[in-house]
Amino acid sequence: MPVxxxxxxxxxxxxxxxLVNVYGCTVGPGTRIEPFVEIQRGASVGAxxxxxxxxxxxxxxxxxxxxxxxxxxxxxxxxxxxxxxxxGTLMGPEDWTLEATRVGAGAVIGANSTILCGLSxxxxxxxxxxxxxxxxxxxxASVAGVPATPSHPSSLxxxxxxS
Numbered sequence: 001m002p003v004x005x006x007x008x009x010x011x012x013x014x015x016x017x018x019l020v021n022v023y024g025c026t027v028g029p030g031t032r033i034e035p036f037v038e039i040q041r042g043a044s045v046g047a048x049x050x051x052x053x054x055x056x057x058x059x060x061x062x063x064x065x066x067x068x069x070x071x072x073x074x075x076x077x078x079x080x081x082x083x084x085x086x087x088g089t090l091m092g093p094e095d096w097t098l099e100a101t102r103v104g105a106g107a108v109i110g111a112n113s114t115i116l117c118g119l120s121x122x123x124x125x126x127x128x129x130x131x132x133x134x135x136x137x138x139x140x141a142s143v144a145g146v147p148a149t150p151s152h153p154s155s156l157x158x159x160x161x162x163s
Contacts, residue, residue, distance in 0.1 A: 006039070009047075025057075028065065042098075052111065060100040060117065067103050070111035070129060075101055077117045104139060113148075 003022045009029040016035045024041025034053040042059035052071035060077040078096050099118035107121050110129030122139030131148040144151040
């Protein structure tokens with residue numbers, strides 16, 4: 001798994017460079033990237049972020065500073081994915097529209113969450129593990145579920161504490 005044409009700050013840490021696929025992206029200072037992560041060209045990761053194992057950051061994803069991405073988090077960048085065009089030929093880069101996603105400073109995205117494309121996740125937002133985010137998340141909001149909806153932060157960790 002390669003690290004190719006990526007601008008990675010010297011203070012960033014790749015837990016095991018042989019076990020990541022990082023190419024054509026930027027990674028800020030103090031960021032830690034765990035094994036089996038893919039960060040595609042055109043993605044950007046800010047300072048002091050933590051990217052958990054098996055996460056996928058596709059082209060068009062932008063993380064501001066201090067963002068935590070849990071293990072297995074998946075981002076998307078195509079609202080209408082298809083394998084072939086209407087004419088039956090394999091789709092190429094010209095056959096789809098990239099939809100960018102921005103994650104604000106200090107946001108936390110829990111393990112195994114899926115973030116649909118074209119969204120904005122506000123600064124300090126908290127997304128519970130296993131959530132599917134289909135709409136923008138306001139700054140400081142806590143969301144959970146499929147689809148992700150507003151939730152009290154304590155209920156995200158312990159359902160018995162929900163108010």
